[in-house]
Amino acid sequence: MKIPKGFRYAGVPCGLKPNRRDLALVVSDVPAAAAGVFTVNRAAAAPIVDARDRVPAEGMRAILANSGNANALTGPGGLDDVSVLRGAVADALGIQKRAVLTASTGVIGARLPAMKVVTALPALVEQLGDHAELAAEAIMTTDTRPKMSAREVVLGGKSATLSAICKGSGMVAPQLATVMCLVATDAAVTPKVLQEALRRAVDRTFNMVTVDGEMSTNDCVLLLANGLAGNARIAEPGPDLEIFEAALTDLCGEMSRAVAADGEGATKLLEVVVTGAPGPEAARDCALSIASSPLVKSALFGADPNWGRILATVGARAGSRGWPIDPYKAKVALQGVRVYGGGGPVEFDRDALQMRLREPRVDLLVELADGDARATAWGCDLSYDYVKINADYASMIVQRPDGGVAKEEHVAKYSPAFKRTLLAEALKYIAAFSGQVAVIKYGGAAMVKDSLKEAFAEDVTLLKRVGLKPVVVHGGALEINKTLERLGERSEFVDGLRVTDATSLPVVEMVLTGKVNQELVALLNARDAGAVGVSGKDGRLLKARKIQHESGRDLGQVGEVVEVNRDFLRMLLKSSYIPVISPIGITEDGGGLSINADDVAAAVAVALGAKKLIYLTDVPGILESFPDGELVRQQTTADLLRRVAAGAVTGGMKYKAQAIVRALEGGVERVHVLDGRVPHTVIAELFTDRGVGSLVYR
Numbered sequence: 113m114k115i116p117k118g119f120r121y122a123g124v125p126c127g128l129k130p131n132r133r134d135l136a137l138v139v140s141d142v143p144a145a146a147a148g149v150f151t152v153n154r155a156a157a158a159p160i161v162d163a164r165d166r167v168p169a170e171g172m173r174a175i176l177a178n179s180g181n182a183n184a185l186t187g188p189g190g191l192d193d194v195s196v197l198r199g200a201v202a203d204a205l206g207i208q209k210r211a212v213l214t215a216s217t218g219v220i221g222a223r224l225p226a227m228k229v230v231t232a233l234p235a236l237v238e239q240l241g242d243h244a245e246l247a248a249e250a251i252m253t254t255d256t257r258p259k260m261s262a263r264e265v266v267l268g269g270k271s272a273t274l275s276a277i278c279k280g281s282g283m284v285a286p287q288l289a290t291v292m293c294l295v296a297t298d299a300a301v302t303p304k305v306l307q308e309a310l311r312r313a314v315d316r317t318f319n320m321v322t323v324d325g326e327m328s329t330n331d332c333v334l335l336l337a338n339g340l341a342g343n344a345r346i347a348e349p350g351p352d353l354e355i356f357e358a359a360l361t362d363l364c365g366e367m368s369r370a371v372a373a374d375g376e377g378a379t380k381l382l383e384v385v386v387t388g389a390p391g392p393e394a395a396r397d398c399a400l401s402i403a404s405s406p407l408v409k410s411a412l413f414g415a416d417p418n419w420g421r422i423l424a425t426v427g428a429r430a431g432s433r434g435w436p437i438d439p440y441k442a443k444v445a446l447q448g449v450r451v452y453g454g455g456g457p458v459e460f461d462r463d464a465l466q467m468r469l470r471e472p473r474v475d476l477l478v479e480l481a482d483g484d485a486r487a488t489a490w491g492c493d494l495s496y497d498y499v500k501i502n503a504d505y506a507s508m509i510v511q512r513p514d515g516g517v518a519k520e521e522h523v524a525k526y527s528p529a530f531k532r533t534l535l536a537e538a539l540k541y542i543a544a545f546s547g548q549v550a551v552i553k554y555g556g557a558a559m560v561k562d563s564l565k566e567a568f569a570e571d572v573t574l575l576k577r578v579g580l581k582p583v584v585v586h587g588g589a590l591e592i593n594k595t596l597e598r599l600g601e602r603s604e605f606v607d608g609l610r611v612t613d614a615t616s617l618p619v620v621e622m623v624l625t626g627k628v629n630q631e632l633v634a635l636l637n638a639r640d641a642g643a644v645g646v647s648g649k650d651g652r653l654l655k656a657r658k659i660q661h662e663s664g665r666d667l668g669q670v671g672e673v674v675e676v677n678r679d680f681l682r683m684l685l686k687s688s689y690i691p692v693i694s695p696i697g698i699t700e701d702g703g704g705l706s707i708n709a710d711d712v713a714a715a716v717a718v719a720l721g722a723k724k725l726i727y728l729t730d731v732p733g734i735l736e737s738f739p740d741g742e743l744v745r746q747q748t749t750a751d752l753l754r755r756v757a758a759g760a761v762t763g764g765m766k767y768k769a770q771a772i773v774r775a776l777e778g779g780v781e782r783v784h785v786l787d788g789r790v791p792h793t794v795i796a797e798l799f800t801d802r803g804v805g806s807l808v809y810r
């Protein structure tokens with residue numbers, strides 16, 4: 113982007129947001145004329161209160177802007193924080209405090225941790241240069257992309273540049289000057305004329321944008337003009353002002369459309385043009401009302417050429433505001449296709465128009481027959497995601513002890529670019545895995561903690577949605593221990609294997625098949641996953657025989673899988689069900705045996721010819737030694753057997769290792785041992801290049 117002479121930009125992370133740029137600085141090397149337009153919200157944020165009385169003015173040098181914290185409704189301390197920041201920027205740049213403006217955007221009501229900003233200032237100042245894109249990134253909130261642009265004009269033979277960085281997204285409606293937009297120009301203009309030009313440009317652009325009809329506490333457009341272009345200073349109306357103002361309006365218009373197109377949850381940009389209105393106010397009112405009507409906006413999301421909603425909105429405004437408008441005489445066109453006119457509906461090719469309404473930009477034209485005023489407004493469609501973003505927003509924001517704010521959700525903090533790479537990566541795997549069986553052993557903390565349970569159910573449901581055939585085998589050691597304890601019985605383990613005597617077997621069955629299994633099935637089916645709970649007894653799914661421990665200890669009613677009823681599982685998978693298997697085996701004579709779920713998962717994976725078998729456990733994977741060894745990211749069957757023989761893999765993991773070896777020998781290609789304490793670990797393993805946990809292969 114072309115940067116005006118004498119301006120420098122920087123953008124760094126200062127910790128207001130986790131892992132993202134959140135602090136921007138725009139500096140003019142020489143004193144600049146400044147103008148500003150601000151939100152009319154009475155709950156205006158402290159930086160707005162501070163700045164709005166100080167412009168228009170001469171002698172401005174810098175604008176410090178942050179995202180992540182709005183510094184709004186934070187009490188009298190809010191203005192103190194602004195003052196601290198202005199002083200610190202002045203010191204860092206060696207300029208006067210009154211030459212600094214600030215702007216903030218982000219969460220309302222949390223005190224701005226000014227020290228975080230102050231601490232980051234040296235790095236910010238150090239970076240100053242032609243980094244407009246970094247500054248644009250630093251002011252983003254729920255924007256999905258940075259917004260910036262520039263214009264070049266010739267003023268009295270001298271070429272001048274105007275550049276803008278901008279953020280928008282939610283709480284965008286007219287009457288609040290706008291979203292945050294910082295404009296810099298090297299044109300020479302007096303503050304008074306600059307202010308008037310900016311006011312008119314904003315009225316025709318930012319004030320005609322609506323995303324959700326909400327009015328923010330923080331919106332502002334700030335404009336600095338440092339005169340380094342060397343043009344004769346514009347001090348009154350004339351050809352130079354016309355050229356300058358046209359470029360400024362055009363630039364603000366582009367930013368406004370970018371804001372509308374990137375509205376929260378928006379899938380398309382809407383441009384509404386109203387002509388033939390009885391006056392400019394009526395034209396603006398009708399255009400904005402159409403662009404902000406929830407009914408029009410949701411019809412737009414659904415690509416529905418619902419002109420009735422458009423004319424109903426016009427009629428409502430005419431009636432309630434008293435505009436002398438006759439909606440019956442209007443003409444309406446969508447994407448240039450006339451849908452209403454001549455006093456009634458017009459025949460049109462509905463299918464063809466619906467196709468065109470799926471385009472990323474929709475043009476809506478209402479030609480009134482009541483005058484000659486016109487107005488243009490911009491908006492976007494209203495999608496499911498708008499609600500999702502705004503319903504989750506507050507609950508996802510947590511304030512940390514150090515004053516910063518953080519989002520709970522993991523992916524939310526990554527940059528849009530990173531998310532795109534991740535998505536592209538995932539799609540590659542999704543295509544490769546389609547139709548494959550993946551057996552997942554579900555155990556450990558992932559079975560106990562509610563948020564992990566939810567995440568696991570989400571993951572399994574997603575696997576099925578993208579074409580994989582998941583089969584879940586669950587354990588339940590913790591639940592069994594708890595229940596036995598409650599019944600006054602103690603659990604005894606030999607090498608990670610539970611000793612199950614005749615009295616505890618019914619309890620084990622009750623907990624595994626009756627409780628754990630059914631809970632998991634319910635969790636999955638709440639997401640419409642099509643889960644079917646089965647124990648090894650159902651359809652003789654897991655034929656088993658009693659085992660002895662190698663030490664000779666009797667383990668009681670504990671067995672191993674002899675044969676899996678493959679046809680039964682195939683039948684379920686063929687009908688798109690997700691089998692959820694509890695690790696209870698059935699003996700020749702119909703008795704029950706408790707089986708280690710690791711063994712069941714391996715046997716099921718072999719029987720189904722699965723390529724992937726995944727174990728969720730409570731450690732990061734198979735470690736070089738327990739508990740302090742490094743994670744072994746990849747190893748062959750032989751490596752693993754060597755580690756077991758060397759005594760580096762013991763307890764429950766040793767039993768798992770034996771099951772893993774059996775699975776690999778039985779034809780499974782890859783076995784993963786993953787940390788079930790990390791949410792969405794299954795998805796991370798399957799769909800990204802960043803392997804997590806341990807992989808064992810032949």
Ligand code: ADP
Pocket residue numbers: 555556587589608710728729730731733734735736737738760761762763764765766768
């Ligand atoms: P799960 O519920 O996943 O079956 P287990 O307790 O049966 O859990 O098996 C995992 C346990 O194995 C670990 O928590 C750890 O105590 C033990 N272990 C022993 N050696 C190792 C090793 N080398 N790497 C990882 N875990 C090990």
Ligand code: MG
Pocket residue numbers: 608710764765
């Ligand atoms: Mg175990």
